[in-house]
Amino acid sequence: MVQALLMGLLALLNGIQWPLSWWLIREPIMAGFWVGLIYGDPVQGVIIGATINVAYLGWISAGGANASDLYWAGLLGAFVAIKGGMSIEQSAAFAIPIGLLGNYVHVAYMTLASFWPTRMDKLAEKGDWKGIRKIQMFGGPFIVLFLRALPVFLIALFGSEYIQVIINSLPDWAMNGLGAVGKILPALGMSMLLKFMLKKELIPFFIIGFAIAAYTGMTDLMMYVIIAVAVGLLMLKLGFAKEDGETDNA
Amino acid sequence: MPKSLDKKDIKRAAVTWWLTSHLTYNYQRLQAGGMTTVMGPLLNKMYEGDKEEITDGLQRHMLYFNTEPRLGAFLPGMVVALEEGIANNPTEEIDKSMVTEIKTALMGPLAGIGDTVVAGLLKPIVLSVTLGWASQGQIWGAFAFGIIFTLMDFAMTYGMFTQGYKLGMDSIDRFLEGPFIKKMTSFLGIVGLFCLGVMIVKYVSIQAVLEVKLATTTLSVGETLNKIIPSFLPLAFTFLAYWLQLKGQSIIRVLLVLFAIGFLGGAIGVLG
Numbered sequence: 001m002v003q004a005l006l007m008g009l010l011a012l013l014n015g016i017q018w019p020l021s022w023w024l025i026r027e028p029i030m031a032g033f034w035v036g037l038i039y040g041d042p043v044q045g046v047i048i049g050a051t052i053n054v055a056y057l058g059w060i061s062a063g064g065a066n067a068s069d070l071y072w073a074g075l076l077g078a079f080v081a082i083k084g085g086m087s088i089e090q091s092a093a094f095a096i097p098i099g100l101l102g103n104y105v106h107v108a109y110m111t112l113a114s115f116w117p118t119r120m121d122k123l124a125e126k127g128d129w130k131g132i133r134k135i136q137m138f139g140g141p142f143i144v145l146f147l148r149a150l151p152v153f154l155i156a157l158f159g160s161e162y163i164q165v166i167i168n169s170l171p172d173w174a175m176n177g178l179g180a181v182g183k184i185l186p187a188l189g190m191s192m193l194l195k196f197m198l199k200k201e202l203i204p205f206f207i208i209g210f211a212i213a214a215y216t217g218m219t220d221l222m223m224y225v226i227i228a229v230a231v232g233l234l235m236l237k238l239g240f241a242k243e244d245g246e247t248d249n250a
Numbered sequence: 251m252p253k254s255l256d257k258k259d260i261k262r263a264a265v266t267w268w269l270t271s272h273l274t275y276n277y278q279r280l281q282a283g284g285m286t287t288v289m290g291p292l293l294n295k296m297y298e299g300d301k302e303e304i305t306d307g308l309q310r311h312m313l314y315f316n317t318e319p320r321l322g323a324f325l326p327g328m329v330v331a332l333e334e335g336i337a338n339n340p341t342e343e344i345d346k347s348m349v350t351e352i353k354t355a356l357m358g359p360l361a362g363i364g365d366t367v368v369a370g371l372l373k374p375i376v377l378s379v380t381l382g383w384a385s386q387g388q389i390w391g392a393f394a395f396g397i398i399f400t401l402m403d404f405a406m407t408y409g410m411f412t413q414g415y416k417l418g419m420d421s422i423d424r425f426l427e428g429p430f431i432k433k434m435t436s437f438l439g440i441v442g443l444f445c446l447g448v449m450i451v452k453y454v455s456i457q458a459v460l461e462v463k464l465a466t467t468t469l470s471v472g473e474t475l476n477k478i479i480p481s482f483l484p485l486a487f488t489f490l491a492y493w494l495q496l497k498g499q500s501i502i503r504v505l506l507v508l509f510a511i512g513f514l515g516g517a518i519g520v521l522g
Contacts, residue, residue: 017272019403024396029377029384033392046392050384054453057378060369068505093512096505113276117312120283124308127301129290132308133270136287140274173517180516183456184487184508190450191491192501193442196370198492202443209447214480219452221379221445228444232437241429241436 001157006038007079008153014075015109015144028053028074028095035078048081049074051088051182052095058189060196072102075152083160084167089182090175096185105147112143201240205231252296252337259295260330263288264411267326268404271319280316285353288326289333296337306346307333313350317357318364320406325356327414335418363431371438372402378449454484456512459522483521487511 013025024030029049036045052074059070077095080086086094116139123131170178198206209228213219235241271284289311297303317325332349376399383391458472475482487508494504515521 017275018269019400019407020269023399023403027377027395027399029381029392030396033389042389043387046384046389047387049392050381053377053381054385057381057449057453058374060365068502093509096509100502100505110275110277113274114278116274116276117279117282120286121309121312124286124312125305127305127308129286129294129304129308132283132312133287133290136270136274136283139283140272140276176519176522177513177515177517180456180521181509181512184454184512184515184521185505186453187450187456187484187487188491188501188505188508190446190454190488191495191504193370193374193446194488194492195495196366197439197442197446199439202439205440206443206447209444210450210481210485211447213448213451214485217480219382219448221375221382221448221452224445224448225375225379225441228441231444232440235440236433236437240440241433 003038004153004157007035007156008149010034010038011075011152012141012145012149014071015148016141026071026074028056028070028077031074032078035075035082039079039082041082045078045082047088048078048091051092052077052081054189055092055096055182055185056099056189057186058191058193060192068096068099069102069106070099071148072105073099076102076155079156080163084163086167087175087179089179092182092185093178096181105151109140109143109147112147113140116140252340253298254338255292255295255330255334259292260327260412260415263292263330264323264327264408267319267323267411268407279312279314281319282312282315285315285326285329286311288330292330292333296334303337310346310349313353315353315357316361318361318368320368320403321364321410322357322360323407323411324414325353325360327411327416328356328418329353329414331415331418363435366435367438368406371442373399374449375442375445376402378445378453382452450484450488451481454481454488456483456487456521458483458520460520 010025010031013021014031015021015026025034029046032045032047032049032052033042034045036042036048039045056068056070056073059068073095076098077091080094080098081091084094116135119139120132120135123129123135205228209224213224267284267288270287271281274283275281276283286308289307293304293307297307329349329352332352336346336349377395380391380395380398383394385391458475460471462469462471479485491504491508494507495501499507512521
């Protein structure tokens with residue numbers, strides 16, 4: 001009961017749309033930690049959260065549109081993985097479908113919250129700026145309470161026992177399939193980043209990074225960031241930024 | 251005579267924008283409520299409680315507004331400067347609808363720059379470095395991301411908002427088209443693509459596990475592939491997903507394709 005209440009509270013904080021929640025609670029790496037903390041294994045929670053986060057690495061949502069909901073993928077994904085005693089790879093394979101479901105919640109939220117501006121219009125007519133501020137601060141979280149916190153509380157309260165049973169009843173081939181899904185899905189996030197950032201003149205840098213990592217097997221990213229920053233500074237020095245057919249008079 | 255805003259008002263407005271811009275984010279007006287929340291106390295101060303002017307100002311800002319909240323904070327900052335200018339030069343000639351026109355014209359380009367730099371480059375890089383630590387079970391790796399990115403988020407938002415206010419109207423063109431933005435996106439593009447190549451090797455861990463029994467020995471397809479190009483499958487699946495998106499497939503459909511390939515491949519023992 002206490003754990004279910006804490007999960008509900010976590011889901012409320014998780015769903016509130018402000019930077020303090022986005023990076024410290026919503027991001028699956030952190031959501032995994034908090035869920036793990038509630039169920040007594042924060043280390044496992046962080047590992048699971050990081051694995052789920054890898055599958056979302058590179059997901060870009062613009063204008064509030066998204067295909068899979070980061071909020072629930074991290075929170076309920078970690079919950080199912082911890083309660084179901086899943087292997088690390090399988091946790092991502094479960095988190096993504098949960099995220100797909102969660103996306104309907106996100107759409108419902110954005111739709112319900114669309115009533116608030118109409119209320120604000122009425123207050124604006126009266127010059128009531130304090131009233132508008134109050135709605136802006138509490139209107140969204142109020143909807144989150146019913147749309148995200150309450151369902152998570154109920155799932156945590158009644159669902160815990162069944163998750164383990166369901167997962168144990170899955171046959172080996174299904175578990176192998178889900179394990180492979182967890183390993184292939186990060187390719188999607190990477191492809192979204194590629195689509196977003198790839199420009200012809202940047203291809204060589206992609207090839208260099210890939211080749212060094214693939215052939216040496218060294219994947220400590222901090223090292224590559226340092227190298228990349230040095231390369232980037234060097235390229236700027238060589239006038240790389242002006243390379244789209246513009247004359248340089250500066 | 252309307253009052254001017256002081257430094258404290260601007261600082262408070264920047265923090266208000268940082269904390270509240272998305273709190274009641276919705277399909278109808280997106281960040282309009284956030285923008286109006288920022289303007290409310292400022293209008294009240296500038297017009298010293300003149301109801302008509304305040305009402306007019308609130309209604310002006312309740313119109314549709316949406317930009318990237320961090321680097322795009324430049325725009326709300328600039329709008330505050332503009333509103334202050336209007337309040338202190340109340341001539342008939344200034345058409346207040348110019349505020350809306352400027353917001354509408356600039357919110358798109360600023361969102362584009364902001365999304366590229368923040369969501370496309372900074373977040374994946376910070377995240378991918380810290381994920382490496384966290385996936386080894388280091389709790390501080392998770393907090394390193396949470397805390398560092400919250401601080402970066404604040405620094406960017408606060409900095410851009412106050413810069414937007416300070417530079418006001420004159421400098422927005424210089425900012426958007428000048429060499430600074432170009433250099434920054436080029437630089438971050440190099441760092442981003444370089445790291446993306448590494449991230450595919452590090453995080454897409456799908457391998458071929460199929461073994462073919464030959465007369466004398468068993469041939470591991472995965473090992474053979476790895477000898478030719480290590481991480482060939484991760485690269486191939488990333489480009490498959492990229493290609494599908496270029497073909498106009500929705501993200502959900504690409505997701506389902508990858509899910510199906512992974513699940514079937516894993517179930518029959520080809521991928522793992």
